Amino acid sequence: MSNLPQPNDWREGRRRAARDAIVRAAWILVDEEGLAALSLRDLARRAGITTPTIYAYFESKNSIYDAMFGQAATQFADTMAAPIDGNGPHEILAAHALRFVEFCTSDPARYQLLFQRTVPGFEPTPESFAPAIRALASTRELLASHGITDERHVDLSTALITGLVDQQVSNDPGGDRWIGLVDESVAMLLAHAQSERPAWKPPPRTTRSKGL
Amino acid sequence: MSNLPQPNDWREGRRRAARDAIVRAAWILVDEEGLAALSLRDLARRAGITTPTIYAYFESKNSIYDAMFGQAATQFADTMAAPIDGNGPHEILAAHALRFVEFCTSDPARYQLLFQRTVPGFEPTPESFAPAIRALASTRELLASHGITDERHVDLSTALITGLVDQQVSNDPGGDRWIGLVDESVAMLLAHAQSERPAWKPPPRTTRSKGL
DNA sequence: GTCTATAGCTGGATAGAC
DNA sequence: GTCTATCCAGCTATAGAC
Numbered sequence: 368m369s370n371l372p373q374p375n376d377w378r379e380g381r382r383r384a385a386r387d388a389i390v391r392a393a394w395i396l397v398d399e400e401g402l403a404a405l406s407l408r409d410l411a412r413r414a415g416i417t418t419p420t421i422y423a424y425f426e427s428k429n430s431i432y433d434a435m436f437g438q439a440a441t442q443f444a445d446t447m448a449a450p451i452d453g454n455g456p457h458e459i460l461a462a463h464a465l466r467f468v469e470f471c472t473s474d475p476a477r478y479q480l481l482f483q484r485t486v487p488g489f490e491p492t493p494e495s496f497a498p499a500i501r502a503l504a505s506t507r508e509l510l511a512s513h514g515i516t517d518e519r520h521v522d523l524s525t526a527l528i529t530g531l532v533d534q535q536v537s538n539d540p541g542g543d544r545w546i547g548l549v550d551e552s553v554a555m556l557l558a559h560a561q562s563e564r565p566a567w568k569p570p571p572r573t574t575r576s577k578g579l
Numbered sequence: 580m581s582n583l584p585q586p587n588d589w590r591e592g593r594r595r596a597a598r599d600a601i602v603r604a605a606w607i608l609v610d611e612e613g614l615a616a617l618s619l620r621d622l623a624r625r626a627g628i629t630t631p632t633i634y635a636y637f638e639s640k641n642s643i644y645d646a647m648f649g650q651a652a653t654q655f656a657d658t659m660a661a662p663i664d665g666n667g668p669h670e671i672l673a674a675h676a677l678r679f680v681e682f683c684t685s686d687p688a689r690y691q692l693l694f695q696r697t698v699p700g701f702e703p704t705p706e707s708f709a710p711a712i713r714a715l716a717s718t719r720e721l722l723a724s725h726g727i728t729d730e731r732h733v734d735l736s737t738a739l740i741t742g743l744v745d746q747q748v749s750n751d752p753g754g755d756r757w758i759g760l761v762d763e764s765v766a767m768l769l770a771h772a773q774s775e776r777p778a779w780k781p782p783p784r785t786t787r788s789k790g791l
Numbered sequence: 792g793t794c795t796a797t798a799g800c801t802g803g804a805t806a807g808a809c
Numbered sequence: 810g811t812c813t814a815t816c817c818a819g820c821t822a823t824a825g826a827c
Contacts, residue, residue, distance in 0.1 A: 407821065418822085420794080423792055428820095487615070522756065526739060526745075526757055526760070537696070555767060558770070558774070559763075597810095619803065620803090628812095639804085
């Protein structure tokens with residue numbers, strides 16, 4: 368097979384580029400105006416095209432949200448899968464949690480789309496959803512491999528870490544008042560989990576980071 | 580002064596009753612359809628009147644939200660101000676936290692209006708807001724009087740308790756998966772606050788977050 | 792593929808008769 | 810105070826010329 372571009376390749380390439388440009392413009396808009404404020408008119412204007420042209424690339428407004436969701440889920444999976452260097456449960460889990468909190472707080476609209484499901488009639492397609500599922504499952508395994516195995520402790524952890532995110536974005540946007548509590552939160556969770564399991568077996572010595 | 584109703588009294592009374600009926604209908608609607616889905620057409624239909632009649636009692640849609648907010652804030656203050664019987668910090672704080680979580684989860688639309696501020700152009704008036712301020716201040720005092728004085732610990736507590744609420748309403752609506760963790764959460768917070776006094780000591784060999 | 796033009800709907804809010 | 814009738818703005822989505 369030739370590696371020169373074929374006619375269909377550039378057509379596909381141009382199509383993808385146009386779709387990407389629209390989605391990029393959509394992210395700018397939702398970051399500025401809020402996730403729910405996205406309108407096709409504003410989007411077209413921002414992208415330098417007209418409303419009907421959007422329909423040449425997306426079949427509906429929700430399919431634009433779905434493309435954004437897919438991007439966000441992939442970014443989430445990539446971010447969380449990057450290797451973590453650290454020794455011991457606290458360092459590794461704290462780095463992981465901090466990564467999660469910073470991913471969420473660095474783009475509140477993305478967080479809202481991905482985790483809060485507040486867009487009226489929108490449900491992501493399974494294909495867009497898949498990367499997020501994978502990342503959450505591997506987080507669960509990371510917790511398990513460092514001593515958080517009890518379901519109650521897992522639920523406590525998710526509540527606390529997402530609570531930090533919510534307080535941060537709603538009460539100190541752009542600041543770090545709650546982000547700065549990630550380390551202490553992980554210490555507290557680990558101490559609590561260990562206090563309830565006095566006969567606790569240490570995790571494997573290898574630094575596990577991803578792909579579990 | 581006579582205690583028989585004067586003409587202006589019934590007028591006022593009828594007016595208040597009509598306003599209350601509209602607000603009651605509004606709560607039914609937002610509980611069914613979501614806070615953002617409230618429309619004056621639906622509201623009028625539900626209340627058995629027509630849209631312009633609403634404007635005889637409220638000057639705008641946001642003033643209806645404000646009346647709802649005032650009701651919710653008063654309910655919140657009353658709920659949290661009820662006496663707590665219990666011995667020791669854990670019992671008292673846990674009862675208080677449970678009361679908060681149950682107040683929030685028992686009516687998600689009310690929780691959303693009161694604490695999440697997700698209605699587009701709406702800001703509550705200071706008069707509607709006041710009861711909520713009072714209740715939150717007294718919660719802070721309750722924490723302080725039972726050993727949670729450090730700002731970091733207060734922030735951890737709010738993050739954890741609101742995190743329980745958020746997980747409960749979004750991942751197990753109507754259930755008690757996270758409500759059932761209130762007791763354990765308070766125990767964990769108290770143990771942490773006691774273990775870390777007087778000064779927070781960083782855990783061994785950890786990259787400090789950028790917090791203060 | 793991109794445009795102009797517009798359909799069709801829903802929203803908040805108002806005018807004016809009664 | 811309550812209604813009928815309506816305005817005006819915004820939205821998603823489509824028709825049809827080019």
